[in-house]
Amino acid sequence: MGWLTRWLELVGKMGLFSLRxxxxxxxxxxxxxxxxxxxxxxxxxxxxxxxVSGFALGAVMTLHTRSTLVTFGATAMIPAVQAVSFFVExxxxxxxxxxxxxxxxxxxxxxxxxxxxxxxDAIQSLSIDSFQxxxxxxxxxxxxxxxxLTLFMDFAGLFGGYLxxxxxxxxxxxxxxxxxxxxxxxxxxxAPTLKTTVFGFIIGSVSSYFGYTTNKGSQGVGEAxxxxxxxxxxxxxxxxxxxxxxxYFLFPDTAL
Amino acid sequence: xxxxxxxxxxFKRVVKSFGAQRVLNDVSFHVEQGQALCLLGRSGTGKxxxxxxxxxxMCPDSGEIWVDRDNVxxxxxxxLSGVRKKLGYLFQDAALFDSLTLYENLALxxxxxxxxxxxxxxxxxxGLLGDVGLAAHGGKFPSALSGGMKKRAGLARALxxxxxxxxxxxxxxxxxxITASEIDELLMxxxxxxxxxxxxxxxxxxxxxxxxxxxxxxxxxxxxxxxxVEEVSRSENSVARGLITE
Numbered sequence: 001m002g003w004l005t006r007w008l009e010l011v012g013k014m015g016l017f018s019l020r021x022x023x024x025x026x027x028x029x030x031x032x033x034x035x036x037x038x039x040x041x042x043x044x045x046x047x048x049x050x051x052v053s054g055f056a057l058g059a060v061m062t063l064h065t066r067s068t069l070v071t072f073g074a075t076a077m078i079p080a081v082q083a084v085s086f087f088v089e090x091x092x093x094x095x096x097x098x099x100x101x102x103x104x105x106x107x108x109x110x111x112x113x114x115x116x117x118x119x120x121d122a123i124q125s126l127s128i129d130s131f132q133x134x135x136x137x138x139x140x141x142x143x144x145x146x147x148x149l150t151l152f153m154d155f156a157g158l159f160g161g162y163l164x165x166x167x168x169x170x171x172x173x174x175x176x177x178x179x180x181x182x183x184x185x186x187x188x189x190x191a192p193t194l195k196t197t198v199f200g201f202i203i204g205s206v207s208s209y210f211g212y213t214t215n216k217g218s219q220g221v222g223e224a225x226x227x228x229x230x231x232x233x234x235x236x237x238x239x240x241x242x243x244x245x246x247x248y249f250l251f252p253d254t255a256l
Numbered sequence: 257x258x259x260x261x262x263x264x265x266x267f268k269r270v271v272k273s274f275g276a277q278r279v280l281n282d283v284s285f286h287v288e289q290g291q292a293l294c295l296l297g298r299s300g301t302g303k304x305x306x307x308x309x310x311x312x313x314m315c316p317d318s319g320e321i322w323v324d325r326d327n328v329x330x331x332x333x334x335x336l337s338g339v340r341k342k343l344g345y346l347f348q349d350a351a352l353f354d355s356l357t358l359y360e361n362l363a364l365x366x367x368x369x370x371x372x373x374x375x376x377x378x379x380x381x382x383g384l385l386g387d388v389g390l391a392a393h394g395g396k397f398p399s400a401l402s403g404g405m406k407k408r409a410g411l412a413r414a415l416x417x418x419x420x421x422x423x424x425x426x427x428x429x430x431x432x433x434i435t436a437s438e439i440d441e442l443l444m445x446x447x448x449x450x451x452x453x454x455x456x457x458x459x460x461x462x463x464x465x466x467x468x469x470x471x472x473x474x475x476x477x478x479x480x481x482x483x484x485v486e487e488v489s490r491s492e493n494s495v496a497r498g499l500i501t502e
Contacts, residue, residue, distance in 0.1 A: 113354075114354075117349060117351055118347045118349065119351050119352075121308070121313050121351065122345070122347055122413075123353075124313055124340070125311050125313065125340060125343065125344075126364070126365040126368075126413075127341045127365070127369055127417075129337070
């Protein structure tokens with residue numbers, strides 16, 4: 001039963017940590033400069049990874065879809081399948097997982113290193129609230145950046161799919177786009193994109209938790225980075241299941 | 257303005273343990289404003305913990321810690337923030353912020369906690385960097401500085417808000433004798449000019465003899481000697497005598 005107690009303790013502590021993030025994010029002082037710095041670090045520097053991954057994934061997915069749909073004489077559906085898959089599920093989920101890998105490990109390692117080298121204590125000693133200064137801007141940056149990164153992922157995937165399809169069938173770009181958006185409604189696009197704010201919150205708060213609360217010195221740095229990626233990826237996938245159910249419940253017409 | 261003999265920091269029967277290991281056992285002492293207390297002891301005897309307890313970076317298991325008329329034990333974080341403005345802390349490894357230049361490390365607390373203009377902040381930061389011999393290095397990141405330079409920069413940051421009480425964790429470690437005595441001079445000047453109280457953790461006996469008004473010796477969690485350098489050197493406790501006459 002020891003593992004169960006430890007697991008419940010971890011869940012409780014992470015829950016309280018996340019609650020503190022929510023409370024402190026609406027409590028002054030607001031760290032605008034830190035938020036801007038984190039948005040640049042978390043958002044801007046992730047764009048290349050997201051776009052390249054989305055493009056490659058889009059191209060590969062079209063190749064696989066084509067080989068199946070050809071059998072049924074339904075190749076005209078390829079753009080629609082591509083658009084629906086990316087905008088509804090692949091874009092938000094893969095963007096979330098990629099950000100968990102790139103940014104989650106970074107946040108965990110940076111904060112753990114700051115803890116080990118007493119930089120967090122130094123911030124406290126200067127009468128600066130280290131939680132508001134370090135944690136809140138990182139979580140907010142993840143929440144704000146991820147929906148935009150998801151859009152980059154969606155359109156890069158669509159572009160990769162188009163190029164892949166154009167090489168096979170020489171389809172015109174306008175026709176591809178018309179067919180792609182035929183089956184897609186605003187509600188299919190808005191709710192799944194906005195659900196990534198929850199993924200962003202998970203990445204930011206989980207990674208910050210493992211980095212900020214470590215007390216194992218330099219050994220804790222690697223540990224925090226690994227745990228940040230593993231736990232936030234797992235929670236993103238679990239949250240995705242719940243959020244899809246919620247979206248279908250709140251917006252029944254989004255169920256395709 | 258504090259009276260010359262007002263108490264700056266007082267520990268009352270403080271106990272602190274980490275798991276089964278008791279680091280401080282019923283420790284009581286006080287430091288007056290304008291006085292320098294040097295904390296001596298072998299490694300792992302709770303000297304750095306004493307400083308962190310004073311700054312309320314950790315909580316004691318029992319006892320009271322008074323900083324300028326406020327008991328910081330159990331204090332809420334808003335009030336604690338006010339008390340911490342009276343304290344400056346030089347960490348053992350300086351703990352400079354990696355992502356900021358040396359200049360920004362010093363300017364950060366001034367920008368956030370004071371209403372000083374950009375020009376005033378610039379003057380204070382450059383003045384302090386000059387005092388610690390780092391005037392030409394303000395644009396460098398901590399990773400580009402030597403251990404001794406980091407230590408001096410850490411001291412400059414600890415002094416930037418003109419605290420009434422300075423806590424210094426081994427300010428002279430990693431420094432050559434000349435630089436170490438310059439740091440001691442700076443601390444003593446701060447004490448004389450601003451009536452600042454100093455609590456210094458050190459192993460440098462030369463520094464102790466130069467700076468200390470009082471010496472406290474910790475051994476296995478207990479305060480085994482407290483007094484002037486002469487009084488401690490005549491102490492009945494062999495560890496205290498051994499440390500002060502090294």
